[in-house]
Amino acid sequence: MSKFVAFKTLAEMPELPVSEARMSWNKTGSWRSSTPAHRGKLPPCNFNCPAGEDIRGYLDLMKRGKVAEAFNLLTEKNPLPAVCGRVCYHPCQTDCNRQSFDTELQIRSVERLIGDWGISKAYRPELPPVGPHKVAVIGAGPAGLAAAHYLRQRRVSVTLFDENEKPGGILEYGIPSYRLDKDTLKAELDRVLDGVEFKPQKRLGRDMELRDLAGYDAIFLATGAHKSKKMFVSGEDTKGVESGLGFLKRINSGENIDLNGKQVAVVGGGNTACDVARSACRLGGQVTVLYRRTENEMPAFAEEIEEMKAEPIDLEFLVAPFKIESTGNRLKLSCHRMELGEPDEDGRRRPVVVEGNDFDMTVDQVFAAIGEDPDISFAGGLVYNADWTLDLSGVEDNLRDKLFIGGDILPQPRTVPHAVASGRMAAEQIDAFLKGVPFEPAARVTEVAGAEDVNFAYFSRLNAARRAHLRDELKSSSDISAAADEANRCLSCGVCFECDNCYNFCPDLAVVRTPGGYRANLDYCKGCGICAKECPSGTLGMQGGRAV
Amino acid sequence: MNDRPDYEFCASHDLYGHTACPGCGEKILFRHVLDVLGPETIVVAPAGCGAVTDGVFPHSLSPVPYLHVPFGATPSAAAGVRAGLEKSGRSHVTVLAWAGDGATFDIGMGALSAIAERNENVLYVCYDNEAYMNTGMQRSSATPTGSWTTTTPASRLKEEPKKDIDAIMAAHRIPYLATASPAFLDDLKAKVKRAREIKGLRFLHLYSPCPPGWKSDPSDSIAIARMAVESNVFPLYELYDGRRLRITYRSASVPVAEYLKLQGRFRFISDEDAEKMQSEVEKNYAELMSRHEKSEISKI
Ligand SMILES: Cc1cc2nc3c(=O)[nH]c(=O)nc-3n(C[C@H](O)[C@H](O)[C@H](O)COP(=O)(O)OP(=O)(O)OC[C@H]3O[C@@H](n4cnc5c(N)ncnc54)[C@H](O)[C@@H]3O)c2cc1C
Ligand SMILES: Cc1ncc(C[n+]2csc(CCOP(=O)(O)OP(=O)(O)O)c2C)c(N)n1
Ligand code: SF4
Ligand code: SF4
Ligand code: SF4
Ligand SMILES: [Mg+2]
Numbered sequence: 134m135s136k137f138v139a140f141k142t143l144a145e146m147p148e149l150p151v152s153e154a155r156m157s158w159n160k161t162g163s164w165r166s167s168t169p170a171h172r173g174k175l176p177p178c179n180f181n182c183p184a185g186e187d188i189r190g191y192l193d194l195m196k197r198g199k200v201a202e203a204f205n206l207l208t209e210k211n212p213l214p215a216v217c218g219r220v221c222y223h224p225c226q227t228d229c230n231r232q233s234f235d236t237e238l239q240i241r242s243v244e245r246l247i248g249d250w251g252i253s254k255a256y257r258p259e260l261p262p263v264g265p266h267k268v269a270v271i272g273a274g275p276a277g278l279a280a281a282h283y284l285r286q287r288r289v290s291v292t293l294f295d296e297n298e299k300p301g302g303i304l305e306y307g308i309p310s311y312r313l314d315k316d317t318l319k320a321e322l323d324r325v326l327d328g329v330e331f332k333p334q335k336r337l338g339r340d341m342e343l344r345d346l347a348g349y350d351a352i353f354l355a356t357g358a359h360k361s362k363k364m365f366v367s368g369e370d371t372k373g374v375e376s377g378l379g380f381l382k383r384i385n386s387g388e389n390i391d392l393n394g395k396q397v398a399v400v401g402g403g404n405t406a407c408d409v410a411r412s413a414c415r416l417g418g419q420v421t422v423l424y425r426r427t428e429n430e431m432p433a434f435a436e437e438i439e440e441m442k443a444e445p446i447d448l449e450f451l452v453a454p455f456k457i458e459s460t461g462n463r464l465k466l467s468c469h470r471m472e473l474g475e476p477d478e479d480g481r482r483r484p485v486v487v488e489g490n491d492f493d494m495t496v497d498q499v500f501a502a503i504g505e506d507p508d509i510s511f512a513g514g515l516v517y518n519a520d521w522t523l524d525l526s527g528v529e530d531n532l533r534d535k536l537f538i539g540g541d542i543l544p545q546p547r548t549v550p551h552a553v554a555s556g557r558m559a560a561e562q563i564d565a566f567l568k569g570v571p572f573e574p575a576a577r578v579t580e581v582a583g584a585e586d587v588n589f590a591y592f593s594r595l596n597a598a599r600r601a602h603l604r605d606e607l608k609s610s611s612d613i614s615a616a617a618d619e620a621n622r623c624l625s626c627g628v629c630f631e632c633d634n635c636y637n638f639c640p641d642l643a644v645v646r647t648p649g650g651y652r653a654n655l656d657y658c659k660g661c662g663i664c665a666k667e668c669p670s671g672t673l674g675m676q677g678g679r680a681v
Numbered sequence: 682m683n684d685r686p687d688y689e690f691c692a693s694h695d696l697y698g699h700t701a702c703p704g705c706g707e708k709i710l711f712r713h714v715l716d717v718l719g720p721e722t723i724v725v726a727p728a729g730c731g732a733v734t735d736g737v738f739p740h741s742l743s744p745v746p747y748l749h750v751p752f753g754a755t756p757s758a759a760a761g762v763r764a765g766l767e768k769s770g771r772s773h774v775t776v777l778a779w780a781g782d783g784a785t786f787d788i789g790m791g792a793l794s795a796i797a798e799r800n801e802n803v804l805y806v807c808y809d810n811e812a813y814m815n816t817g818m819q820r821s822s823a824t825p826t827g828s829w830t831t832t833t834p835a836s837r838l839k840e841e842p843k844k845d846i847d848a849i850m851a852a853h854r855i856p857y858l859a860t861a862s863p864a865f866l867d868d869l870k871a872k873v874k875r876a877r878e879i880k881g882l883r884f885l886h887l888y889s890p891c892p893p894g895w896k897s898d899p900s901d902s903i904a905i906a907r908m909a910v911e912s913n914v915f916p917l918y919e920l921y922d923g924r925r926l927r928i929t930y931r932s933a934s935v936p937v938a939e940y941l942k943l944q945g946r947f948r949f950i951s952d953e954d955a956e957k958m959q960s961e962v963e964k965n966y967a968e969l970m971s972r973h974e975k976s977e978i979s980k981i
Pocket of ligand 2: 728729730731751752753780781782783784785810812813814815816
């Protein structure tokens, strides 16, 4: 830094007016009345991903061409990118700040392409050797898979039990193969289960009891929700009436089912109902979906409903069957017409019967798909409270402390990424438990960067033609470079992407680039606010006062 | 940190502590022009904000010699420095004349025409903040129609159009002329680089936001500069030998009103004048476009 030069006598003055020092003694920071600062906001995509993926982070790596790094960062939080890239309902895309500008980032397609890249490269991150601890995981659905995978990566020796022949849970036996093909699933699960011992066809409560697992240092229960809800309709046990989930499991187990020329009624409006209806349609059935409310209230994911509507499937809304009778080899279904009344506890309008409007229909087959409940009839001492939380007080003392639970068995949203998150969290928790240290979940930033934080002047809009085809193109693309192109559109909401704008535009050269990020040199920053306004990502903001 | 090299020259020479107002455009321009030109440069600057905010005697912000010269004498002084360098065998040194619009469009006009006609080997930069800002925002011949200044108050806004300095300089058939903006730094730096490589009189007309003079928010300086370009009020182009023209940035042609509304100096402009400004801008841009298309170097 240059010193301030002051002449005390005329003799000290140079003969010519020549400068003797620079200006850096002049700390112009004292002029400032507001100060640039990192806002620390989270991108909405990251905020909304149930699995907790650093989406913005891997999009950034993708646009720099670092696919392996992107794969690693993604799979730090979700070991199933090829699966989720196909079946996740992508809440990450819902609030993408690009939406109001042109079209939201096609994050799920990018995720799929990264997952498929991992498969095509047979990419296997190195496994650390196992340590002294052993954990039993019951249930090989997404929750159990994630727990087993992350425990193994934390050097724990894992045995994964499942009643079925193959791992995957709903992924293998529920979701139809036209949405998630078996080759992809198998390839992904091979990687996820690297180093994990998988024991198929072991049902807890039949082939073993909870107390048989006492030799393990911890137990993770993730048996899902498989008990189809009863319709409470007279005659629902009649031959020709089957649970939707049972039907899907038969198809997925390779059974040959022919519904050619058959009239099929599917009762329900959730994801299972959609999968059942579309599967039955593919097997030749003439399908009618009966739902007691309207399309608005359907609990199925919006995309599922759209895709179902694109197929030759009849949708009958505001209809509820109340009686099923056998008429020899067919079924008579008696139904009420319904209307929507007052909203119930979950805010959806309650269906009420419209008197005197009942009607009958004749079908060959009925699939009940009105939802599933968890089934814990296996587990000694484990019972549900009225709110579906689990009461462990009846479990034997030596087991209770080391029992951990996750996935659909808990009252949490029933989705693959939620199940994955609970499995991963369980792995972290169990790891802490095994090491005897307290478990501290990472603090979450909850302030989200909105469109108002982004400076759109630095991004260009897609033209209308590209916009119209973007979603479909990416959905069907199998080229990893398409993922990089798409990642290029990311606005990096709330997170610095080292564009240098703040550094370049500061009139006072008061922004310093350090390996840890960009910060204002408060000795000189005059608080003009240009850096914050020209920050494309909204990382920088101005805060009142002359912070020093 | 990204892999880009550091912009050593200014960053490593402590370009801090100057006395320009918060959000000053001139200082953004100065550091980037100097970054391109590097240490082998002599600055020749007349009275005006640029020179005054460079420091208080005996201190200077500038990491290269910075010669303060009388208001109207920049062109002549620069030519003199050039001659001195040639005589002492230092012809590789760039002479950078760094003058405001008052110094360029008005009081230095005669001398500027003289060095242009003689094609003196000088890089002449006019940072144009569209008024005599250092002495308190008096109008200059660079002030646009409809603008408020202390000598064109709300009751009598500036009526005359801005002087077309670029056309005047082009008429001298100087080897290189370019307009540039602090909002488009890559374009600006590329032009400074090209100018440095050319011998003779090179004229750069740089758009220079001035928050206190334009009654704009200091944080808006770059946004305004960007709008000036996007609305074609200040199109970006370069001109070789006064004839071959190349537009270097295709603007989005946003309405001029978008540009005006960010600045208090245009608060009193009549709708009629604003419309006139819009149609003038369109006419000028169409003319530039047709010259661009006719030019054999028009590929952007
Ligand atoms: C038809 C259908 C379609 C769906 N589609 C989607 C979708 O597109 N996207 C989405 O995000 N979510 C979807 N879901 C929800 C999602 O599949 C579940 O939320 C998720 O699979 C739950 O994971 P989990 O690991 O908790 O349980 P599950 O996937 O159910 O896995 C539990 C495993 O434990 C086994 N098991 C059960 N009891 C025992 C026992 N006693 N002993 C040993 N093993 C046992 C089960 O057989 C199963 O293999 C769908 C659900 C259904 C039913
Ligand atoms: C011969 C002379 N007349 C007047 C002045 C007073 N004066 C100093 S700076 C200035 C304004 C300069 O305006 P401009 O060239 O546009 O530069 P700016 O201050 O706007 O950057 C004036 C009028 C002077 N220094 N010398
Ligand atoms: S633009 Fe990028 S960071 Fe922002 S929400 Fe969309 S995907 Fe996330
Ligand atoms: S641009 Fe520079 S002076 Fe202005 S607020 Fe940012 S750091 Fe401070
Ligand atoms: S302006 Fe660019 S470099 Fe600076 S904080 Fe924002 S994103 Fe990062
Ligand atoms: Mg001026």
